[in-house]
Amino acid sequence: MVVDFLIVGHGLAGVCVAQHLEKYDASFTVINQEQEFSSSKVAAGLYNPITGRKMKKTWLADDIFPYMESFYEALEEKLNSRFLIKRKIYRPFTSIEEQNEWIGSDDSDEKLNFIEKVSTNPLYGDFIDDPYGGISLSHCGFLDVNEMLTAHKEYLIKQDKYLNKKLNYNQLKISSSLIEYENLKAKNIIFCDGALTDNPYFNWVPTAPVKGEILHIQTDKPLPNDVIFNRGVFIVKHSEQNYYRVGATYEWKNLDHHPTEKARTHLIGKLEELLKIPFKVVGQVAGVRPASKDRRPLIGNHPNKNNVLLFNGLGTKGVSLAPYFANNFCLSILKDEILKEEVSISRYYSLNSR
Structure with missing residues (x-):
């Protein structure tokens, strides 16, 4: 049997890609080396639309966060599990100056969709150092990544779509129309397996793990x-x-x-x-x-091998970025929609020597 895709890796990236391929009726098999200390398994899974010292709205927040919540909620229902935990985030002010700076900020209007409350008095003084109040943010929380990975793996196993083994790159046979690995055959291969240093097809992509x-x-x-x-x-x-x-x-x-x-x-x-x-x-x-030097995901096909693809580099904001860009990625390879330029690895094609 020849499937449409062989997915290498079953972390956050692998799950989101697999679910979108299934959504668009593409067949696939996941091959994954289970590791105790993978980045997905040890991550706290926090997601937050307003970040950084200057409390700026994250990149594409108005598009990414609504899609993320609907995706994980639908996946919870499908897997009969619970892993999206919605919680407000409270960030206390550290000084009167910071409090005044925030209240007088000119760009606060663009963040209103994500601000639940701005307080100038302590809200949680019994628990934290909170003398100047702070900001309560909405559309926040955390993903129980371990719970999601476990539930999704069980789902894939029941469909005979999951193999627990390490991929040996040297045993991959790749032609323009077929990927062969041991007894597996696929039309395409997608690498969702974290660090790229050992991957001979994408080791030229600049990463910053x-x-x-x-x-x-x-x-x-x-x-x-x-x-x-x-x-x-x-x-x-x-x-x-x-x-x-x-x-x-x-x-x-x-x-x-x-x-x-x-x-x-x-x-x-x-x-x-x-x-x-x-x-x-x-x-x-x-x-x-797995992260990139410019803090944007690393997504797209190999410059010389159209059926060898990458979905990687999600970094510290992987929980929020993965669903939205897995959808964009799958639509680009299945429906000929345009992959967002900011995440396409075409920005690094000039570095490839193979």
């Missing part, structure tokens, strides 16, 4: 259930009582999956500046996020 570390903590008393605190670090409730994830760090040099004392010390310091109630660290995890 980022290692991130997250603490798991327990608190003496529970924080409010309906809010994620985010200032210096984020504090996201886990499924268990009084159990939270705190992150994250950014490291571009030592790209391994080992937690470090340096990150632990940094996160604890930031958490102590924000959180008023006692806590203890009960765990620490690390993962490497």
Whole structure:
């Protein structure tokens, strides 16, 4: 049997691509090397339309966030699972000056769709350092990525569309009309497998992978259930009582999956500046996020092999970017719609020497 696509990788990118291929009636098989410390598995899954020190609306937020929420909600229903957890994000002001700067900001109108409330008085003073009030943001929350991956893998297994094995690039046979790998045959192959350094077809694409570390903590008393605190670090409730994830760090040099004392010390310091109630660290995890140098996804076909494709480089905003661009990507290869120029790897074709 020849399927339309062989998808390599079953992280956040692989799930979103697979679901859109299915939506548009394309057949596929997923091949995935299951790893304990993949970036998707250790990610906190936070999504937030207003980010950065200057609280700017994220790129394409008005299009991406409504699509993202509808996609994950439909997938929850399909898989009979729950993994999209909607929560407001509260970002406290650190000074009167910052409070005044925000209130007097000229560009606040463009953010109104994502602002629930601006407070000049403490809202959560019993839990966090909150003397000047802060901003409550809507269309925020987190994706329980592990739950989604598990539910989707079970769904694929029941349809005989999932193989747990490592791809050996040297065993791939690629012609203009057929991809062959062991007993698998496909018309096209899509790489959704994270870091590209070992991939001989896309190792020329400039990437900037980022290692991130997250603490798991327990608190003496529970924080409010309906809010994620985010200032210096984020504090996201886990499924268990009084159990939270705190992150994250950014490291571009030592790209391994080992937690470090340096990150632990940094996160604890930031958490102590924000959180008023006692806590203890009960765990620490690390993962490497596939990202690009220009902070835009890496999507499209190989310049010399039209049936060899890439969906990668989602970076720290992968939860919000993946559904929207998986749809754009699948429409571009199945319906001849235009792939957005900002994400197309054609911007790097000049670097390819193969």
